Amino acid sequence: MSWGYKANNGPQKWVENFPIADGVRQSPIDIVPGQASYDAGLKPLNLKYDPSTCLDILNNGHSVQVTFADDTDSSRLTDGPISGLYRLKQFHFHWGASDDKGSEHTVAGTKYPAELHLVHWNTKYASFSEAASKPDGLAVVGVFLKIGGENPNLQKLLKAFDTIKSKGKQTSFANFDPSTLLPGCLDYWTYDGSLTTPPLYESVTWIVCKEPITASSAQMAKFRTLLFSADGAAPDCMVNNYRPPQPLKGRTVRASFK
Numbered sequence: 001m002s003w004g005y006k007a008n009n010g011p012q013k014w015v016e017n018f019p020i021a022d023g024v025r026q027s028p029i030d031i032v033p034g035q036a037s038y039d040a041g042l043k044p045l046n047l048k049y050d051p052s053t054c055l056d057i058l059n060n061g062h063s064v065q066v067t068f069a070d071d072t073d074s075s076r077l078t079d080g081p082i083s084g085l086y087r088l089k090q091f092h093f094h095w096g097a098s099d100d101k102g103s104e105h106t107v108a109g110t111k112y113p114a115e116l117h118l119v120h121w122n123t124k125y126a127s128f129s130e131a132a133s134k135p136d137g138l139a140v141v142g143v144f145l146k147i148g149g150e151n152p153n154l155q156k157l158l159k160a161f162d163t164i165k166s167k168g169k170q171t172s173f174a175n176f177d178p179s180t181l182l183p184g185c186l187d188y189w190t191y192d193g194s195l196t197t198p199p200l201y202e203s204v205t206w207i208v209c210k211e212p213i214t215a216s217s218a219q220m221a222k223f224r225t226l227l228f229s230a231d232g233a234a235p236d237c238m239v240n241n242y243r244p245p246q247p248l249k250g251r252t253v254r255a256s257f258k
């Protein structure tokens, strides 16, 4: 059986096939603002995305993912806590069965209804798959979603959900600008961590934005119409696809803001 988020294949079981689950730099974590250390040396995030690199939207059986062409530097992350240039590969979300949970990172114990992850890879390596297992291979920008007014930029994504309801479904998705999903203020926390799903590689520089974006409760409900299950299998709602916070194990969380 492959990994998932149920009692028999979920986060408590991942260590059986992925022993790094008990590693020293696992993600997500609970971010405690009062314990983060302000680092004046941290640069502002420099995110530049080219909508023409947007390729398709996919239900991969764990989340909904929008994939980008990464054969040029036109959608990329520079500055912030990283050195060099990281190319955008994909973004995806994690969410709950109800609005009281769903994010992977938490803030002083507070869970948000969802969390967006923008996954970038270090171009010092020849490819995403080479970078994905290196300690400085990936940089993921995390953005919390909170319940508020309807988010028109999310709406474009949600309209595609009916065509990718079940696992393995994908459809072309063009000209989407992921910067429309970023908060106005790009203050962030940063720490060394891992993928939050198997293979749980300890290869991620995490960059978690302090300011959430909004989604309406109806928009959150739309995420919950997606399925973990493939066409023809018993329908299994895609909800609670989040890993709980992991031990800090002596790591420092830095803040780009006072």
Ligand SMILES: CN[C@H]1CN(c2cccc(OC)c2)S(=O)(=O)c2sc(S(N)(=O)=O)cc21
Binding pocket: 062, 090, 117, 119, 132, 133, 140, 194, 195, 196, 197, 198, 199, 201, 204
């Ligand atoms: C299934 N989800 C992961 C898929 N990827 C992956 C990475 C390396 C090797 C690999 O072998 C299959 C897959 S991924 O890099 O696109 C990411 S990023 C990410 S998160 N939540 O930490 O942002 C989870 C995954």
Ligand SMILES: [Zn+2]
Binding pocket: 092, 093, 094, 117, 196
């Ligand atoms: Zn993720």
